[in-house]
Amino acid sequence: MRVVTVMLVAALVGGFLLLFYQDYASAAGNTQVTRQFSHTADAAVTLDAGDNNGFETTPGNAYADDINYAVDTDSGLVDNIDPTGIGTDKHNYYTYGLLDAIPSGSTINGITVRADIAVDGTKDNPFTAIRLSWDGGTSWTAVKQLTLTAKAETPYTYGSDTDTWGRTWQTSELSDANFRVQVINGDTKVGKSDRDFSLDWIPGSITFTAPWESYSDSGHLIVEDNFTGSTNHVYMEGTGFPADNYTVGY
Numbered sequence: 001m002r003v004v005t006v007m008l009v010a011a012l013v014g015g016f017l018l019l020f021y022q023d024y025a026s027a028a029g030n031t032q033v034t035r036q037f038s039h040t041a042d043a044a045v046t047l048d049a050g051d052n053n054g055f056e057t058t059p060g061n062a063y064a065d066d067i068n069y070a071v072d073t074d075s076g077l078v079d080n081i082d083p084t085g086i087g088t089d090k091h092n093y094y095t096y097g098l099l100d101a102i103p104s105g106s107t108i109n110g111i112t113v114r115a116d117i118a119v120d121g122t123k124d125n126p127f128t129a130i131r132l133s134w135d136g137g138t139s140w141t142a143v144k145q146l147t148l149t150a151k152a153e154t155p156y157t158y159g160s161d162t163d164t165w166g167r168t169w170q171t172s173e174l175s176d177a178n179f180r181v182q183v184i185n186g187d188t189k190v191g192k193s194d195r196d197f198s199l200d201w202i203p204g205s206i207t208f209t210a211p212w213e214s215y216s217d218s219g220h221l222i223v224e225d226n227f228t229g230s231t232n233h234v235y236m237e238g239t240g241f242p243a244d245n246y247t248v249g250y
Contacts, residue, residue, distance in 0.1 A: 032109055034161055034207040037096040039063060039181070042070075045090035050076035054091030055183075055199060062093065062199045065116065069198035072185050076193045080186040083129035083143045088186040092137060093202055096181075098174040103238070105211035108169035110161040112207075113144075113181055116200040118153040124189035128197065130158040132165055133180035134173035141165040143184065153200055161207035174206065212238045 040063060044054025055062065055070035062070040072089050080087035111132065119126045129145035142165070144158040159165060173179065181204060185197045215235040216222050 032161070032207055032209050034205055035101050036203050036205045037098055037101075038201070038203045039093040039096045041095035041176075042091060042093045045092060045182070048086040050080060050087055050089035050185075052089075054089055055197075059091060062202055065201040065203075067200070069118070069200055072197040072199075074193065075185040075187075075195050075197055078192050079190065080193055081188050083127070083145055083184045083186055084131075088129075088184050089197075091183045092133075093181045093183065094179060095176045096174075096179060096204055097176065098179060098204075098206060099171065099176075102171055102174060102206060102208055103210045104171050106171055106208040107211075108164060108171070108174075108206065108208050110163045110207040111159050111165055111169070112161060112163070112205040113158045113202065114205070115156045115158070115183065115202050116153055117148065117156065118198040118200070119148045119151055120196040120198075122149065122151060124187040124193070124195070126185070126187040126195045126197070128156065129184040129186070131182050131184070133182065134167070134169065134178055136178050137180050137182075140182065141167065148197075153198070161205070210238060212236060 042055075042059045042062070044052070044056065044059065046052045046054075051074075055072045057071035057073065058068070059070040061068040070091075072091070075089045077087045080089075082088070113130050113132075115128055115130065117128055126148045127145050128148060129143040131140045131143045133140050144165075146156045146158065148154070148156070181202060183199065183202060185195070187193050187195050189195075215237065216233070218233075218235060220235060220237055
């Protein structure tokens with residue numbers, strides 16, 4: 001764990017703001033940061049998941065925003081209207097490298113997943129649903145489901161910078177071993193589906209507040225955030241930041 005410490009002597013008029021650039025911003029005001037990530041690994045769900053092959057054609061094509069696609073042909077089995085049922089094709093994407101840029105102990109304010117996906121037809125209300133795992137795929141959040149309204153590749157957004165998907169996240173749950181994004185394809189057709197889904201990219205964005213504490217003593221023993229004098233010695237400490245060069249402004 002890296003500790004970044006700075007001592008400020010500041011004349012305060014209604015408070016001050018400490019900014020750590022390098023895409024991290026924090027202070028007594030606890031500024032939020034949003035960072036986008038892309039995955040580097042995947043695996044089809046092969047049990048009780050439609051025809052048990054997920055995006056069976058070139059699933060790695062969904063690793064980057066380009067013109068290449070992971071393809072799920074004739075998705076699922078009979079009656080795949082229930083996204084978490086056994087009739088829908090499911091595919092897991094992971095190894096997003098989230099902890100490389102999110103300090104340990106950060107507050108996770110929201111998680112957004114974007115699916116850039118196309119479908120060969122809009123009959124029978126084809127949909128793609130997303131759910132997240134925090135323990136390597138043992139447990140899952142509730143699904144977020146959107147109907148695909150266009151045949152051409154379209155970005156669909158699941159979650160937001162204020163949506164924690166029904167739970168309180170620990171930064172350790174965002175590790176490559178724990179965090180999973182599951183993509184689920186289905187439709188409302190009675191009988192075998194004939195929809196083809198083509199996924200171009202599925203990045204994730206994490207909105208977080210980095211961990212900072214302000215102190216009134218140089219030994220960092222007394223946590224303080226109420227500085228009312230005209231001149232104050234303020235000691236700021238941030239933990240969990242990657243080793244790098246930081247510029248401080250106040």
